[in-house]
Amino acid sequence: KAGVTQTPRYLIKTRGQQVTLSCSPISGHRSVSWYQQTPGQGLQFLFEYFSETQRNKGNFPGRFSGRQFSNSRSEMNVSTLELGDSALYLCASSFSLSTNEKLFFGSGTQLSVL
Amino acid sequence: QQQVKQSPQSLIVQKGGISIINCAYENTAFDYFPWYQQFPGKGPALLIAIRPDVSEKKEGRFTISFNKSAKQFSLHIMDSQPGDSATYFCAASISAGGTSYGKLTFGQGTILTVHP
Numbered sequence: 740k741a742g743v744t745q746t747p748r749y750l751i752k753t754r755g756q757q758v759t760l761s762c763s764p765i766s767g768h769r770s771v772s773w774y775q776q777t778p779g780q781g782l783q784f785l786f787e788y789f790s791e792t793q794r795n796k797g798n799f800p801g802r803f804s805g806r807q808f809s810n811s812r813s814e815m816n817v818s819t820l821e822l823g824d825s826a827l828y829l830c831a832s833s834f835s836l837s838t839n840e841k842l843f844f845g846s847g848t849q850l851s852v853l
Numbered sequence: 854q855q856q857v858k859q860s861p862q863s864l865i866v867q868k869g870g871i872s873i874i875n876c877a878y879e880n881t882a883f884d885y886f887p888w889y890q891q892f893p894g895k896g897p898a899l900l901i902a903i904r905p906d907v908s909e910k911k912e913g914r915f916t917i918s919f920n921k922s923a924k925q926f927s928l929h930i931m932d933s934q935p936g937d938s939a940t941y942f943c944a945a946s947i948s949a950g951g952t953s954y955g956k957l958t959f960g961q962g963t964i965l966t967v968h969p
Contacts, residue, residue: 743896772956782897782942782959795956829896842887842957844896 741766743832743845751851757818760848764811764832768843770794771813773805776827776847785828788813789835817850825852856880857945859960866967872930874963876943879924883945887957888917888928891940900941901928933967940964 744763752758764771772787772795784797788807805815811832817824827847859876866872876886884905889897903910903917903926910917916929930937943960 774957781961782944782957784956784958787956797956831896841899844889844898846894846896 743830743843745828745830745845745848747848748846749849749851751853752820753853754820754822756820757816758820758850759814759816760828760830760850762813762815762830762832762845764813764830765843768832768834769811770833770835771807771811772831772842773813773815774829774831774844775799776829777825782829785815820852822852824850826850857943857958857960859943859963861963862961863964864966866933866965868933868935868967868969870933870967872933872937872965872967873927874941874943874965875925875927876960877923877925878945878958880945880947880958881924882947883958885946885948886917886919886926887944887946888915889942889944889959891942891962897942930965933965935967935969938965938967 746761770789773785774782776782785799786805787795791807802818807813827849829844829847831842831844833842857876857878887902888900890900891897901912901915901917903919905921908919914931919926941963944957946957
């Protein structure tokens with residue numbers, strides 16, 4: 740069974756640009772959440788989607804947005820990139836929102852903003 | 854404030870020794886406490902998790918101890934091996950109604966190095 744797939748693996752952008760990251764959850768998983776990982780702030784929750792609906796949102800500016808498609812695949816978008824957006828962006832999936840379900844993380848997209 | 858504080862930042866242990874990582878939380882509404890292991894270039898992977906209704910949970914060499922009154926929980930790795938060298942994160946979430954499961958609040962992480 741394939742794991743959580745995130746593309747691209749690495750991305751280099753310049754300030755002011757926008758970027759879209761993609762996440763394909765494990766087959767059958769309907770919940771997808773996104774996290775930002777930086778050396779200084781650690782792992783921070785961005786948002787969570789279930790059945791194409793955003794269920795939770797973290798404390799990030801409106802430049803960070805996401806969506807989920809009917810096949811459970813998810814994308815996140817960051818507009819007007821800032822240097823501080825450089826981070827590893829992790830996607831995680833689970834079968835449902837049940838608290839008995841494990842979260843499975845992808846290997847992430849490493850975004851560098853120059 | 855939904856914070857989880859983790860210590861130490863780094864830990865060096867000899868092979869066969871016990872690794873202990875501690876976490877403390879503030880929000881008493883937290884009711885799910887997982888530990889994640891992350892290797893370089895990989896995403897975090899769930900190791901073991903506990904709920905506040907038990908004080909200890911053991912899975913193989915990994916044990917979580919939970920102290921609800923002190924709002925603290927810890928990970929013990931028995932017989933530590935070089936292959937355990939990784940970054941460990943504690944986390945917490947609120948599961949009321951089962952709608953917040955994906956929203957984990959993570960500790961800052963502990964870099965564990967196990968020397969052969």
